[in-house]
Amino acid sequence: MTAPLKRRKPNQKRAQETRARLLESAEELLSKEGFSSLTSRRLAKQADISVGVIYDYFPSMQALMYWIYEVRLKKRVEIFDATMMGDNLEKPLKETFPAYLARMQTEHMWSQLDLELDNAAESDAKFGELIAQFREELTDRFCAMFEARGSSLSKAELRRLAAYSHAVDHASLRLQRNSNKDGKAFYGELTTRVDLMLMQRGGILDYEEVEELIELLVAD
Numbered sequence: 001m002t003a004p005l006k007r008r009k010p011n012q013k014r015a016q017e018t019r020a021r022l023l024e025s026a027e028e029l030l031s032k033e034g035f036s037s038l039t040s041r042r043l044a045k046q047a048d049i050s051v052g053v054i055y056d057y058f059p060s061m062q063a064l065m066y067w068i069y070e071v072r073l074k075k076r077v078e079i080f081d082a083t084m085m086g087d088n089l090e091k092p093l094k095e096t097f098p099a100y101l102a103r104m105q106t107e108h109m110w111s112q113l114d115l116e117l118d119n120a121a122e123s124d125a126k127f128g129e130l131i132a133q134f135r136e137e138l139t140d141r142f143c144a145m146f147e148a149r150g151s152s153l154s155k156a157e158l159r160r161l162a163a164y165s166h167a168v169d170h171a172s173l174r175l176q177r178n179s180n181k182d183g184k185a186f187y188g189e190l191t192t193r194v195d196l197m198l199m200q201r202g203g204i205l206d207y208e209e210v211e212e213l214i215e216l217l218v219a220d
Helices: 013-033 040-047 051-057 061-084 086-090 093-106 112-123 125-148 155-176 181-201 207-218
Strands: none
Touching (some): 013 051, 013 061, 013 112, 040 051, 093 207, 155 181
């Protein structure tokens, strides 16, 4: 995967620490105040560095956003591969899917940060185009898992299932944004149910297995 926006790669420990601080500070601003708050001045203040240092590493704030999304997506792919692919394809989904959900939750991969990154992509056409290749990788993983488990759906049908799953995730994040604890749990449960129904539609879970997983994952 090659990013279309070049950035400086730190080779020294100090440079690596600065870059890590930029990532942490940018993610904090995005999560708490939204992507519109992520200006060079706000980020410099948050990270306790000069504005010029930011541009030592990134040619623009758009390039910085692209990098944040790249880091986030690589983490999602890593989690998916570690829990759903490889040797895990030989295990039943009643074992691998709960492990995937648990790891995603532990790593806070369905969070306000993810919603703000999606908002940025929708609000900035150029940024949306840049991250399209990364979204494709998630879709490819989704389809590969279904195919490896024997789904009879065509590639086009599987890609539609993947698109629907991504849309449900995004809608759930939006609904959870201003919800209380009970509301967040409610929308999270619905999202899990949809994912399981998509697996049934794809032919890799039967009705009884779906009901078993629902009882396991969304029981009070």
